[in-house]
Amino acid sequence: DQQVKQNSPSLSVQEGRISILNCDYTNSMFDYFLWYKKYPAEGPTFLISISSIKDKNEDGRFTVFLNKSAKHLSLHIVPSQPGDSAVYFCAAGGSGTYKYIFGTGTRLKVLA
Amino acid sequence: NAGVTQTPKFQVLKTGQSMTLQCAQDMNHNSMYWYRQDPGMGLRLIYYSASEGTTDKGEVPNGYNVSRLNKREFSLRLESAAPSQTSVYFCASTREDRRIYNEQFFGPGTRLTVL
Numbered sequence: 001d002q003q004v005k006q007n008s009p010s011l012s013v014q015e016g017r018i019s020i021l022n023c024d025y026t027n028s029m030f031d032y033f034l035w036y037k038k039y040p041a042e043g044p045t046f047l048i049s050i051s052s053i054k055d056k057n058e059d060g061r062f063t064v065f066l067n068k069s070a071k072h073l074s075l076h077i078v079p080s081q082p083g084d085s086a087v088y089f090c091a092a093g094g095s096g097t098y099k100y101i102f103g104t105g106t107r108l109k110v111l112a
Numbered sequence: 113n114a115g116v117t118q119t120p121k122f123q124v125l126k127t128g129q130s131m132t133l134q135c136a137q138d139m140n141h142n143s144m145y146w147y148r149q150d151p152g153m154g155l156r157l158i159y160y161s162a163s164e165g166t167t168d169k170g171e172v173p174n175g176y177n178v179s180r181l182n183k184r185e186f187s188l189r190l191e192s193a194a195p196s197q198t199s200v201y202f203c204a205s206t207r208e209d210r211r212i213y214n215e216q217f218f219g220p221g222t223r224l225t226v227l
Contacts, residue, residue: 043204043218100157
């Protein structure tokens, strides 16, 4: 039973356009969500997070939106750059938890 | 700061062999984690240690043991390796002084092949 789902294994976007990566979760106890970026042969690196008291969090070109009623979050990258080409994982957990559940990842390819 | 370091980077084992994956962090983090990444499966938690002296099972603990040697080091042991344990293993750590800010810092990974 997958509690965190990323239903799009891959996504291709033209440079300069918007990339939208989606993530769905099933556990209503999750209240903290993170996005990680992973390049080949490297460990994941933290990108941006959001807690359930917010519905949006921005950091430069990256914005995460949270829709609690739909149990859905999305990561927007604007404008997309070729260096953004990587695998993106969403992760979810409860506040105070020591454990996070990760999605299966979406491979983003930004075309120059 | 080196962050999170893992050794070895690559390892090939035969079925039944044992080995220990080493992980160390220099960020004074309390919590440490071991994950495995398999194609189409994302990152799955094997074991974690919320603080020095404690360890707990994650989603996929069978076939593994861990030791939180001190605050810096968290090792993962395969006592009798099986082909199903072929994977990329990541160690991670996080500070837990503010519970809602739990981004994890990951090591570069160990690519393990069990023949």
